[in-house]
Amino acid sequence: MTGSAVWHPFTQHALEPPMKRITKTEGAYLIDEDGSHVLDAISSWWVITHGHRHPVIMAAIRAAAQRYDQLIFAEYTHAPAEELAGGLIALAPPGLAYAFYSDSGSTSVEVALKMALGFFHNRGEKRNRIVVMEHSYHGDTIGTMSTGERGVFNAAYEQLLFAVDKLPFPEAGREQETLDVFEHLCRSGDVAALLVEPLVVGAGGMKLFSSSVLSQLKTIADRHEVLLIADEVMTGWGRTGTVFACAQAAITPDILCTSKGLTGGALPLAATLCRAEIFEAHLSTDRRKTFFHSSSYTANPIACAAAVANLAVWRDEPVQARIDALAEMHRERLARFAYDPRFENVRQLGTIAALDLKAAAGGYLAEVGPKLRAFFRQRNLLIRPLGNVVYLMPPYCITATELDSAYEAIDEAAYHFGVSA
Numbered sequence: 001m002t003g004s005a006v007w008h009p010f011t012q013h014a015l016e017p018p019m020k021r022i023t024k025t026e027g028a029y030l031i032d033e034d035g036s037h038v039l040d041a042i043s044s045w046w047v048i049t050h051g052h053r054h055p056v057i058m059a060a061i062r063a064a065a066q067r068y069d070q071l072i073f074a075e076y077t078h079a080p081a082e083e084l085a086g087g088l089i090a091l092a093p094p095g096l097a098y099a100f101y102s103d104s105g106s107t108s109v110e111v112a113l114k115m116a117l118g119f120f121h122n123r124g125e126k127r128n129r130i131v132v133m134e135h136s137y138h139g140d141t142i143g144t145m146s147t148g149e150r151g152v153f154n155a156a157y158e159q160l161l162f163a164v165d166k167l168p169f170p171e172a173g174r175e176q177e178t179l180d181v182f183e184h185l186c187r188s189g190d191v192a193a194l195l196v197e198p199l200v201v202g203a204g205g206m207k208l209f210s211s212s213v214l215s216q217l218k219t220i221a222d223r224h225e226v227l228l229i230a231d232e233v234m235t236g237w238g239r240t241g242t243v244f245a246c247a248q249a250a251i252t253p254d255i256l257c258t259s260k261g262l263t264g265g266a267l268p269l270a271a272t273l274c275r276a277e278i279f280e281a282h283l284s285t286d287r288r289k290t291f292f293h294s295s296s297y298t299a300n301p302i303a304c305a306a307a308v309a310n311l312a313v314w315r316d317e318p319v320q321a322r323i324d325a326l327a328e329m330h331r332e333r334l335a336r337f338a339y340d341p342r343f344e345n346v347r348q349l350g351t352i353a354a355l356d357l358k359a360a361a362g363g364y365l366a367e368v369g370p371k372l373r374a375f376f377r378q379r380n381l382l383i384r385p386l387g388n389v390v391y392l393m394p395p396y397c398i399t400a401t402e403l404d405s406a407y408e409a410i411d412e413a414a415y416h417f418g419v420s421a
């Protein structure tokens, strides 16, 4: 018994200490019941972009709550959803024309898969294979687990997951292999879509690949009329240095999924953006061609208002300058680990920094993971390594001194838990 009725996510209650209660969030911090300020160096699972409780977003939520709660989004529309869709289309890579709302990253990917399959179904083309990249993570529903890396996370559900084709991860120097496998799969003729996390495979270990691979994958997809779905749930909203990662490859995916930072992280909301052709393939006087998808809380007006306020923050505040400064701060601080024998694969893209601690065993269940987490927790740092992969993905308001404390702790942790060469 834990004395609480709450079952927490990704938590082995038999092994965890009692949960600290957070009573307030502020800027880069979670403030707990003892008044301790915990530095949120992973943006509360990658959702908080500007900082906790950004005043512009909070004010928009208060204002929207004076007018709306949930309202049905079939038959009716509302200003926050309309304004947000227009703003997203303007900000996203050029050529995306429609936005479909849901409420989490997983559902945004489910919607994307259904859009892609519906596109071919409605055109009478028999294409239903999905190609994914090794180490990917796209969510925890049965559909998105099917497209993600198989392992300890989904062993219990394996029998129910649908089959996908997998590209080898484009490790530096071995990119051609990934492209060749994709080309080969596309030639089979029944591939509907390639689903990828652009430039950074996140939950799979913060693995980076080059923008040129992404643009070449898009070229191959186009050649075979295969749709490219970019899962920008994590990479969106500046994490990789640009608003969306696809911009760095100068590509427009056929479908783009966004969620985590869409409201600045304040409220749950997701959008799946698509090209006009995909919408049009569902546009018909034949009702059977309808896009049959909804969730109860589709386009929640208060969440949409928060996202509209997020767009205003991007427009009115020097967000890009903050991102560039954070990227530079990472660069300076990572430099000291580059030739450190306790670490390998020291890497960075925009506001994301990661390094692999050399430990006795790697992988997500690596013994070192929970030990590191406890070590950081003792120092009031929220850092949750993915196995032996230590990464920082802080909100953009973090200061140089705060970031220093995170890097100092990583350095110190390596003395305790690393196995130096």
Ligand SMILES: *Cc1c(COP(=O)(O)O)cnc(C)c1O
Pocket (backbone or CB within 6 Å): 104, 105, 106, 107, 109, 137, 138, 139, 140, 197, 202, 203, 231, 232, 233, 234, 235, 259, 260
């Ligand atoms: C977090 C994440 C998801 C799932 O988002 P949820 O909101 O947790 O459902 C999907 N794709 C990627 C790349 C993610 O990082």
